[in-house]
Amino acid sequence: MNIVVCIKQVPDTTEIKINPVTGTLIRDGVPSIMNPDDKGGLEMALRLKDKYGANVTVITMGPPQADLILREAFAMGVDRAILLTDRKFAGADTLATSNALAGALRTLDWDIVITGRQAIDGDTAQVGPQIAEHLDVPQVSYVCDLEVEKSGKALRVTKETEEGVQILEAQMPCLLTVLASAVKPRYMSAPGIVEAYNKQVEIWGADHIDVDETKLGLKGSPTKVLKAFTKGLKVPGEVFEVDAEEAVGIIVSRLKEKFII
Amino acid sequence: MINKNDYKNVYVFAEQRGGVIQPVALELIGKARDLAGALGSKVVAMLAGYNVEHLIQPLFEYGADEVVVTDHIELKDYLTEQYAQSIYQIITAMRPDIVLFGATTIGRDLAPRLSARLATGLTADCTKLEISEDKQLMMTRPAFGGNLMATIMCTEHRPQMSTVRPGVMPKRDPEPGRTGSIVRFETKFDHSKIRVKLLEEVREEKNKVDITEAKILVSGGRGVGCKEGFAKLQELAEVLGAEVSASRAMVDAGIMPHDRQVGQTGKTVRPDLYLALGISGAIQHLAGMEESGYIVAVNKDKFAPIFNVSDIGIVGDVNKIVPLLAERLRKEMQK
Known part of the structure; x- marks a missing residue:
């Protein structure tokens, strides 16, 4: 079985802070990490490898620095890593990103493609289903568990919904989008870390992949950012440092004033 | 290049589950009324499901001018491909200017699949939707974990599509007895593309509150x-x-x-x-x-x-x- 996992390097958005005076983002010193849902997806692929035997490839689109998360993936146990990097990919929205990744996937052999549900920098959850559509394969999103059916031709997939879970049968080849909360990713192994730096990351540009170039990057992006801004600071209300009795008195009287109670 | 004038009206995916309309669908119809007001166009609800006739009237009462309904046993439970085929066929036949989806596990599964099939843009989890002076949709959404807001436009492709999270747009008060036109649409299913089956659904009903x-x-x-x-x-x-x-x-x-x-x-x-x-x-x-x-x-x-x-x-x-x-x-x- 061949599995390809699409991963993304993202800024750790939980570490981003707003400058309280200027209201702008403080990006300095914010670490870059493997997107958590993608890491969950990678772990799921590695568990399939442990259980059934599989070849696991990771692929990422990004700047040359994204090499780092591919090394991390090597240290976790993947067999092959591909970095899609080219100026022609720059400025891509979700559709253009999905076209680039689908273009790379067309040149690879796979039974399952796994992506994270969403990335913490954009939170769109769009790229996975868009890739599946370009490749004309079925998708299951919000996956928290899966196993291969006895036939070896289909997956039994557990999907999380607002009401609970659904058990679905998906024929392979297919694409799954996975939740970080589904599985706890393994740590990099010590020999794995050493090996990770001896292994070769394959670097692919736009001419390596099977896609119409007009569908890539800024040119291939139907959506454009008109403006980006911080929300502006709300004027904070009063803050009281008083004992519990007095605090309760203040809360109750304010709620009455505002006719909330 | 597409002719944007061929694309009219504000469409809402009227998400239902087991014959129950989802609150986010009614919230979106309320928002669609504002947008349609600014554009001088109509609000159209797309209702897909099985035995969903009873959901048409509430859609009118919450603000839809027209309901396009596609009712088929294949649409009894939400499955990506069946719903994608239905909504894709409605969109290509009717050419909406704008399409809104709830950012639920269903909307966030369906809308990106459709955006790729239609080769148009999609903006996720919008918190603000407005019409620009030149009558285009301005979609504002948080990014970087809510640290930054971005206003996004889809100027050269149609329809302009976005998802909105439940609870973000306020519902309008319903107008009892308000009616509109009903269009019955027959989806032509391509069964060769249907490769996912629902085996079982496990609901967690305990203390379920929204x-x-x-x-x-x-x-x-x-x-x-x-x-x-x-x-x-x-x-x-x-x-x-x-x-x-x-x-x-x-x-x-x-x-x-x-x-x-x-x-x-x-x-x-x-x-x-x-x-x-x-x-x-x-x-x-x-x-x-x-x-x-x-x-x-x-x-x-x-x-x-x-x-x-x-x-x-x-x-x-x-x-x-x-x-x-x-x-x-x-x-x-x-x-």
Whole structure:
């Protein structure tokens, strides 16, 4: 079985802070990490490898620095890593990103493609289903568990919904989008870390992949950012440092004033 | 190049589950009315399902001018391909200018699949939708975990599509008896593409509440810390007729279920009153609750960011204040 996992390097958005005076983002010193849902997806692929035997490839689109998360993936146990990097990919929205990744996937052999549900920098959850559509394969999103059916031709997939879970049968080849909360990713192994730096990351540009170039990057992006801004600071209300009795008195009287109670 | 004038009206995917219309669909119809007003066009609801005739009238009452209904046994349960085929065929036949989806597990599965099939843009989790001077859709959404807002446009492709989270747009008051036109649409299913089967559905019905519908939320974080602490919050909530919600830390710790989580990876809430108890106010949490009507925050740390958005803040121990507050409010309510 061949599995390809699409991963993304993202800024750790939980570490981003707003400058309280200027209201702008403080990006300095914010670490870059493997997107958590993608890491969950990678772990799921590695568990399939442990259980059934599989070849696991990771692929990422990004700047040359994204090499780092591919090394991390090597240290976790993947067999092959591909970095899609080219100026022609720059400025891509979700559709253009999905076209680039689908273009790379067309040149690879796979039974399952796994992506994270969403990335913490954009939170769109769009790229996975868009890739599946370009490749004309079925998708299951919000996956928290899966196993291969006895036939070896289909997956039994557990999907999380607002009401609970659904058990679905998906024929392979297919694409799954996975939740970080589904599985706890393994740590990099010590020999794995050493090996990770001896292994070769394959670097692919736009001419390596099977896609119409007009569908890539800024040119291939139907959506454009008109403006980006911080929300502006709300004027904070009063803050009281008083004992519990007095605090309760203040809360109750304010709620009455505002006719909330 | 497409001719944009061929694309008209504001369409809403009227999401239903098991014959129950989802609140987000009605919220979107309300928003679509504003957009259609600015464009001088109609609001059209797309209703897909099986035995869903009874859902048509409420869609009119909440503001749809037209309902396109496709009713078929294949659409009984939501499955990506069946629904994608239906909605794709409706969109290519009717050419909407704008299409809105709820950002639910269904909308976030269907809309990107359609955007790729239609080769058009899609903007996720919009918090604001407006019409520009040249009659295009301006979609504003948070990015970087809620740290940044971006306004996005899709100027050269149609339809312009976006998803909106439940609870973000207010519902309009229904107009009883309001009617409109019904278009019955027959989906032609391509069965060769249907490769996913629903085997089983397990519903978790226990204490299921929708925190986005609550008028008052009593919300706890790390400062509450444990199940016993949340039991105290529950008592306070009962006095106020409120629901209990939580920050991500409490959900990750397994103390509260995920459907009670407020924030970027949980739910966006806009209650009249939000009590933030022992919540420090990570940006991801603030993104989910800062539009609440009135915010009361209690936290031990006087530098906690929650105090930047609260209307009143108390520096103190939630575990002392919560029981006292519950007792005092109980007395007030009896008066």
